[in-house]
Amino acid sequence: MKNMFAVKGNIIFTKEFGVYEVLENGFIVVEDKYVKGVYSKLGKEYDNIKIIDYGNSIIIPGFVDIHLHAPQFANLGLGLDKELMPWLESYTFPEEAKYSNITYAKKVYSRLIKELWKFGTTRACVFATIHKNSSKLLMDMFHESGLGAFVGKVNMDRNSPDYLVETTEASLFDTEEILKEYSSKYSLVKPIITPRFVPTCSTKLLKGLGVLAEKYKVPVQSHLSENIGEISFVKELHPEAKNYASIYNDAGLFGNTQTIMAHCVLVDDNEIDLMVKNKVFVAHCANSNSNLTSGIAPVRKFINKGIPVGLASDVSGGHSLSMMDVIVSSAQVSNLKYIESDRNDKPLNTAELFYLATKGGGKFFGKVGSFEEGYEFDALVIDDSDLPIFKALSIEERLQKFIYTGDDRNIKERYVAGDNIREPKFI
């Protein structure tokens, strides 16, 4: 018999967008790294398996953060008084330059991964920097931690400061080196093609990356239509382009392989149609878009059109790694978007946002973010016994209470692909 066990507790997850599946005092049977099934009683065939009883705790899928910048973790909570383009120049690029130093990278990345673990983020899509070695280091460290991640060495060959720029050739060469070395190295940590965004990537670089994505069958992540300053700069650089998205698309970087575009705050209808057609994921970064005065992404519209959406911290445009915090912020801006859209784009409720923070983003990783059969078993055990609760609450209400008023102290256990993950201790 394969490695099999069950966890017992109050199980809640979302198979469908916005619809909770709830099993009080239920069991999740795990076989190797996969969910075998969810049961209210265990059948005879499971008589001899180990049962880990989490009592009255809540068991939820692990959180999936589909857009964050690892090196910017050092700037968390700082430098939030500028919009995107001056923010990059003043705060972000100078910080990212430091990651040519592998010792510094290790210091920051160690703490970042510990904090991701702390907040129950079990999978993440991560931008590193242009530096090959610290990008590799980050992948090795994620692997060591047991968390799942797509990690991208960033590409930038123009409109970047002298201290943070590559030649087109070196950028492509280093990227390919990583793809060769890391595509099959780890099961939970994979490389991803990561052009920073159109302003810092020449057409030649973008096309070269498109070729690599196709050649190695690897996914892509980048930024799209985040802020008005950025968009007008893109228009200046590419007067010939139909729109911002088409520049990625022309280079084979817009859904040719699985693709995430962060933000999409100000996409136009043509871009949305292209996203629908190419099944491009949106990383919705509510905190970041408010912090950097970008605006509110039309998430309800994306969902109605069938565009896949996940939630993201976007550290350090976002100031918090906590996906609970990201859910709350996403709910708040969806309410404000409802007003802004003359009450057309309905607010996103907790069940809908919980879906986006688990299965929605998890789809990018395959079968991740749910407790359906065949899904990788990523889970958090939530002990809410110390939260101020004064009446009997349903499991749905307890989950909402945890999201809105709890914090990392309520997360007691974290599983990734069937393994119970302990706090990373990097040496």
Place this chain on the structure above:
Amino acid sequence: MKNMFAVKGNIIFTKEFGVYEVLENGFIVVEDKYVKGVYSKLGKEYDNIKIIDYGNSIIIPGFVDIHLHAPQFANLGLGLDKELMPWLESYTFPEEAKYSNITYAKKVYSRLIKELWKFGTTRACVFATIHKNSSKLLMDMFHESGLGAFVGKVNMDRNSPDYLVETTEASLFDTEEILKEYSSKYSLVKPIITPRFVPTCSTKLLKGLGVLAEKYKVPVQSHLSENIGEISFVKELHPEAKNYASIYNDAGLFGNTQTIMAHCVLVDDNEIDLMVKNKVFVAHCANSNSNLTSGIAPVRKFINKGIPVGLASDVSGGHSLSMMDVIVSSAQVSNLKYIESDRNDKPLNTAELFYLATKGGGKFFGKVGSFEEGYEFDALVIDDSDLPIFKALSIEERLQKFIYTGDDRNIKERYVAGDNIREPKFI
């Protein structure tokens, strides 16, 4: 010599709106409950006083939360899927009805006050319920805790459910009983006239409360122009009124004595003029206004006009008691308001919001919220040594990092009016 001591640490506060005063390794001398002065070195006259050295910690004024509903604490993080009027009917009124039971009230209020303490809120303006006895209990408990508070028994004599309504006479009678009994009972806890809002208060009740406010020289708190549903109901009820604010004003409840109006999201220019003229405080409740889909209050406009503004959690329309969280949320919506106002209403920066969360709201309590001479010594000692910090930060940056990324675990000591306040232990 009077009771005198000094605290030593990295002192930061805002004397003027948006301007930090910083003293690294400085001293605050406290005499009785007041700040005597802030010094980089102690003069000879202080040779014999006790010095409490907080090392590298940051010392800031205590947070002031100028609008929250104590009974709604039980609903924290729940029932956020409706706008104001249906939210009141579905979730809030049924909860508030429970406070006829003093045992239940004590249970919830104990935890609420502990949580306020935990998050470093040293002064608060609080709505209780219509119930006289649990309102008195709340005042007694605040006194016992050592925190400062204005506490209002709520008045509501119309458009309220049968289980949560008073007669006009009983409402006024009970209010006056509390004013007589509590106006001079405690130094840090005081009663405040608290008509819930126009929809639930008859003109007769409002006018009666105006008379009491004048007779006992007590301040007033209520709600104004929070949500479109509420405003249209007020218009229906008072077709004769010039606007919503004028109804309070005609009753002597709009600045005749010191007054706070919560929200003011949708006030018109005439209402703003009246607020300016009458020096009415705005309680800005960013989390609540986003959670209940009310909108974004024009705070920059208020400030430019000279209207006094403080920040508020508005539990449980707001989901968090943490004033750090409230500052972040206020910053975010101010950025979105900047976009909404065609880039006219400038975003509020951290120093400005820190002022509002300390001295801005503190003004309602007198000399509170600053370390200037003569101010009551309310302070928090912030130990940020466990936050992820990778470079030398200024004290201003450390404060911002604490606000955006820290939490209650970083608050090591809390002073109110010169006393070091320990965690409340209610029996």
